[in-house]
Amino acid sequence: MNLKLELGYIKISDIQFSNESKVENGVLYVNPEDIINLVKEDENIASCAVDIARPGESIRITPVKDVIEPRVKVEGPGEIFPGVIGKVNRVGEGRTHVLKGAAVVTTGRIVGFQEGIIDMVGEGAKYTPFSQTLNLVLTMEPVDGLRPHEHEKALRFAGLKTAVFLGELGRNVEPDEIETFETLNVKEGIEKYPDLPRVAYVQMLQSQGLMHDTYVYGVDAKRTLSTIIMPTEIMDGAILSGNCVSSTDKNTTYHHLNNPVIHDLFKAHGKTLNFAGMIITNENVYLADKERSSDWASKLCQYLGVDGAIVSQEGFGNPDTDLIMNAKKIETVGVKTVIITDEYAGRDGRSQSLADADPLANAVVTGGNANMVIHLPKLDKVIGHINFVDTIAGGFDGSLHEDGTIECEVQIITGATNELGFSKLSAR
Amino acid sequence: MGKIKVVHYVNQFFAGIGGEEKADQVAFKQDGTMPIGAQLEKGMQAINPDVEFVGTIVCGDSYFNENLEKAKADILEMVKSYEPDLFIAGPAFNAGRYGVACGTITTEVQEQLGIPVLTGMYKENPGADMYKTKVYIVPTKDSAAGARDAIKKMAPLGVKLATGQEILASCIDNYMPNGIRKNFFETKRGSERAVEMMIKKLAGKEFVTEFPMPDFDRVDPNPAVKDMSKARIALVTSGGVVPKGNPDRIESSSASKYGEYSIAEFDDLTEATHETAHGGYDPVYCNQDSDRVLPVDVLREMEKAGRIGKLHEYFYTTTGNGTAVLNSVAFAKEFSQKLVAAGVDAVVLTST
Amino acid sequence: MVKEIERAGIPVVHICTVTPISMTVGANRIVPAIAIPHPLGNPALSMEEEKVIRRKIVETSLQALETEVDKQTIFEVKY
Numbered sequence: 001m002n003l004k005l006e007l008g009y010i011k012i013s014d015i016q017f018s019n020e021s022k023v024e025n026g027v028l029y030v031n032p033e034d035i036i037n038l039v040k041e042d043e044n045i046a047s048c049a050v051d052i053a054r055p056g057e058s059i060r061i062t063p064v065k066d067v068i069e070p071r072v073k074v075e076g077p078g079e080i081f082p083g084v085i086g087k088v089n090r091v092g093e094g095r096t097h098v099l100k101g102a103a104v105v106t107t108g109r110i111v112g113f114q115e116g117i118i119d120m121v122g123e124g125a126k127y128t129p130f131s132q133t134l135n136l137v138l139t140m141e142p143v144d145g146l147r148p149h150e151h152e153k154a155l156r157f158a159g160l161k162t163a164v165f166l167g168e169l170g171r172n173v174e175p176d177e178i179e180t181f182e183t184l185n186v187k188e189g190i191e192k193y194p195d196l197p198r199v200a201y202v203q204m205l206q207s208q209g210l211m212h213d214t215y216v217y218g219v220d221a222k223r224t225l226s227t228i229i230m231p232t233e234i235m236d237g238a239i240l241s242g243n244c245v246s247s248t249d250k251n252t253t254y255h256h257l258n259n260p261v262i263h264d265l266f267k268a269h270g271k272t273l274n275f276a277g278m279i280i281t282n283e284n285v286y287l288a289d290k291e292r293s294s295d296w297a298s299k300l301c302q303y304l305g306v307d308g309a310i311v312s313q314e315g316f317g318n319p320d321t322d323l324i325m326n327a328k329k330i331e332t333v334g335v336k337t338v339i340i341t342d343e344y345a346g347r348d349g350r351s352q353s354l355a356d357a358d359p360l361a362n363a364v365v366t367g368g369n370a371n372m373v374i375h376l377p378k379l380d381k382v383i384g385h386i387n388f389v390d391t392i393a394g395g396f397d398g399s400l401h402e403d404g405t406i407e408c409e410v411q412i413i414t415g416a417t418n419e420l421g422f423s424k425l426s427a428r
Numbered sequence: 429m430g431k432i433k434v435v436h437y438v439n440q441f442f443a444g445i446g447g448e449e450k451a452d453q454v455a456f457k458q459d460g461t462m463p464i465g466a467q468l469e470k471g472m473q474a475i476n477p478d479v480e481f482v483g484t485i486v487c488g489d490s491y492f493n494e495n496l497e498k499a500k501a502d503i504l505e506m507v508k509s510y511e512p513d514l515f516i517a518g519p520a521f522n523a524g525r526y527g528v529a530c531g532t533i534t535t536e537v538q539e540q541l542g543i544p545v546l547t548g549m550y551k552e553n554p555g556a557d558m559y560k561t562k563v564y565i566v567p568t569k570d571s572a573a574g575a576r577d578a579i580k581k582m583a584p585l586g587v588k589l590a591t592g593q594e595i596l597a598s599c600i601d602n603y604m605p606n607g608i609r610k611n612f613f614e615t616k617r618g619s620e621r622a623v624e625m626m627i628k629k630l631a632g633k634e635f636v637t638e639f640p641m642p643d644f645d646r647v648d649p650n651p652a653v654k655d656m657s658k659a660r661i662a663l664v665t666s667g668g669v670v671p672k673g674n675p676d677r678i679e680s681s682s683a684s685k686y687g688e689y690s691i692a693e694f695d696d697l698t699e700a701t702h703e704t705a706h707g708g709y710d711p712v713y714c715n716q717d718s719d720r721v722l723p724v725d726v727l728r729e730m731e732k733a734g735r736i737g738k739l740h741e742y743f744y745t746t747t748g749n750g751t752a753v754l755n756s757v758a759f760a761k762e763f764s765q766k767l768v769a770a771g772v773d774a775v776v777l778t779s780t
Numbered sequence: 781m782v783k784e785i786e787r788a789g790i791p792v793v794h795i796c797t798v799t800p801i802s803m804t805v806g807a808n809r810i811v812p813a814i815a816i817p818h819p820l821g822n823p824a825l826s827m828e829e830e831k832v833i834r835r836k837i838v839e840t841s842l843q844a845l846e847t848e849v850d851k852q853t854i855f856e857v858k859y
Contacts, residue, residue: 197627208816261623264619265623267623268627273623273627285797285815285817286814286816287800287812308630310626321798336630343609347682349608351755352642355801364637369611393680393681393682410611420618422619424613424614426597426612426614426618427611428638644805645806647786647787650789652845664781664792713821719820720834723820723837725831726831726834726838735842756781764785764790767785767790768790774790775785776793776795776845777782778819779794779797779802780796
């Protein structure tokens with residue numbers, strides 16, 4: 001028995017407020033009261049406002065916490081976001097419906113420094129994929145005195161619950177398109193494609209601390225050892241973001257659900273390579289953890305007997321060391337690597353791009369220089385809070401000008417230099 | 429718009445004077461173009477008809493390299509006499525001494541005369557590694573058989589340089605990577621490029637990394653502190669410790685400044701007195717007790733116990749997170765001079 | 781930063797968690813720290829226990845500064 005997942009894409013062409021929440025003729029109708037009631041089930045959330053932001057509208061959303069795609073499991077075991085919203089149960093098989101083109105965006109007065117901007121139009125829109133999605137934006141404020149990690153959790157759950165609620169509206173809608181993903185077991189894969197090189201995907205998960213976390217089936221990734229996961233499990237929300245770190249190169253939950261490395265490996269699967277499996281590993285703050293996790297990632301590559309491994313990073317700074325350790329150790333066991341990262345080369349592009357380096361990491365794909373300065377126009381409407389622009393990562397004292405324009409580094413933009421290779425920005 | 433004047437530099441071979449036996453040719457100038465210059469001129473004129481090659485400077489490769497100072501000075505004067513908008517040397521292909529001469533003279537013209545310059549050569553030409561971070565070098569094939577290809581790449585870049593247009597990323601404007609990283613939009617997303625690079629790497633085919641691994645330089649260690657009980661010790665941190673409220677608003681990431689703060693009045697850093705401006709790691713632990721990043725409490729005790737002579741009055745702080753290396757180099761250069769001036773004997777640097 | 785301080789003629793000890801980065805960037809005297817968010821502390825311990833650890837790390841750093849080195853050296857802390 002092989003693992004097979006069908007993704008049924010319901011193409012959403014607009015979001016509109018309505019008395020009844022439903023999906024009809026490609027339009028997602030949302031009754032904001034439904035969302036507010038759902039979100040306020042959590043007594044830690046004092047207020048929630050619901051807005052719609054469409055591509056091309058003069059809207060700026062900031063600071064952005066997470067972006068989530070609405071999905072629903074219609075066949076097969078488990079539920080979306082297992083171990084978090086759904087019960088702990090194996091996912092990644094059967095059929096899942098996707099409200100393609102729609103997204104839930106969470107914002108509010110958010111803990112920590114590092115959350116981004118989504119501009120729906122203008123210069124900033126070029127750098128974020130979420131200027132192209134129809135966004136249902138939740139602006140949520142916590143009750144007084146809520147501790148930062150509880151605040152983060154409240155917002156995380158509110159966003160996920162909303163996405164699940166919207167996804168559910170697509171349960172009985174006939175998808176416009178169905179795409180099938182099948183993972184063969186190791187033995188069958190080798191038998192079926194004896195002449196193709198076998199390639200694994202090693203995904204590094206941000207796991208540096210309270211506000212820098214990723215969850216796998218509900219488990220905090222910093223408490224995990226590197227392990228094997230099925231790529232289709234990711235499509236059902238097995239991995240999700242609890243991250244407040246650097247918006248430019250953190251993976252939102254939307255990025256995880258649509259992990260482009262998985263999709264592009266599937267595309268090449270059976271043609272130019274055999275997508276042999278996926279390994280997840282973390283990026284912890286202890287050196288011993290870094291050594292152990294990269295040891296295990298390389299050991300699993302070695303055990304699977306793959307010829308190559310694509311390694312994607314998340315975040316920057318000390319995770320550069322995890323990345324280099326992974327590349328070095330995986331190369332050392334005889335598996336060829338390609339790594340995906342981004343750069344912090346300074347506003348003039350002249351500085352050292354990565355914090356760590358090794359000659360064995362000789363095949364690098366880059367999402368671009370996050371320090372590059374960009375200028376954002378004033379937009380008509382701000383959803384969230386504009387007054388954080390000077391202090392979130394990529395902003396600086398004086399970033400927000402009196403006339404509403406912004407001068408900042410591109411790293412302020414959500415998803416700008418994404419290290420899953422989600423976007424086309426690069427540098428040389 | 430008036431003429432766009434270009435001066436071209438070639439060696440004895442491309443001037444049609446002769447091969448190795450004429451390599452001691454003394455530098456001279458001649459109005460107009462030599463054959464390869466004429467092709468280059470034509471290529472540039474196809475893009476911008478105002479381009480005109482006003483003069484050509486010829487110099488033997490041996491002469492240039494053996495009489496370096498005189499050759500440089502003479503050629504500078506010749507270039508100056510034409511008042512050009514652009515100076516082009518070569519392409520040198522894989523001719524080693526010619527490549528070095530092209531790199532040397534273009535660098536000289538750029539620095540001394542402030543004129544945009546361009547050269548071209550094979551990637552393994554020794555001149556390439558020597559000068560690619562100083563001047564724009566177009567990568568060419570390894571012999572003059574690649575002239576057509578070289579001109580196709582040099583002409584558009586030459587026009588851009590001569591007319592002051594913005595130079596885009598090296599892979600778009602076709603010059604050797606020069607250490608200055610420039611963003612641009614690829615036609616394919618990163619994950620797809622990674623899969624393609626992987627297939628090439630597995631097949632043993634040539635692939636081009638988008639970011640070549642850097643070499644890091646080294647500094648020799650300074651001698652040890654002889655008598656710690658008399659030494660003045662300073663604290664420096666990249667962990668972003670700042671007085672409560674971050675008075676200078678040091679950025680959480682990509683810091684454009686560093687902080688200099690007195691700790692003379694503190695025996696212990698607390699939640700009430702200090703915090704971190706650092707955005708790259710969980711700030712909670714440092715905000716609760718900044719001694720966890722900047723060990724003032726312990727060093728103060730050691731000062732009292734006579735283990736160290738003196739804890740320096742000021743500490744220096746920045747956020748290492750996403751801060752360009754050259755920025756932190758500039759900060760450190762500046763405050764290191766302050767530390768030297770203050771008679772600091774050793775530094776304890778903490779990072780997060 | 782560490783190299784610029786060294787270049788200015790002042791011996792410097794680098795206390796950091798990710799010693800491989802410190803090696804790569806070229807620090808000469810390196811002392812391993814506890815963890816990135818709390819290099820010289822451990823919130824899992826009591827304040828007193830933390831201070832004991834902190835004292836050991838700082839003492840090791842001072843010893844590193846008192847030691848002549850001719851190449852990059854990591855001074856392990858004895859807990």
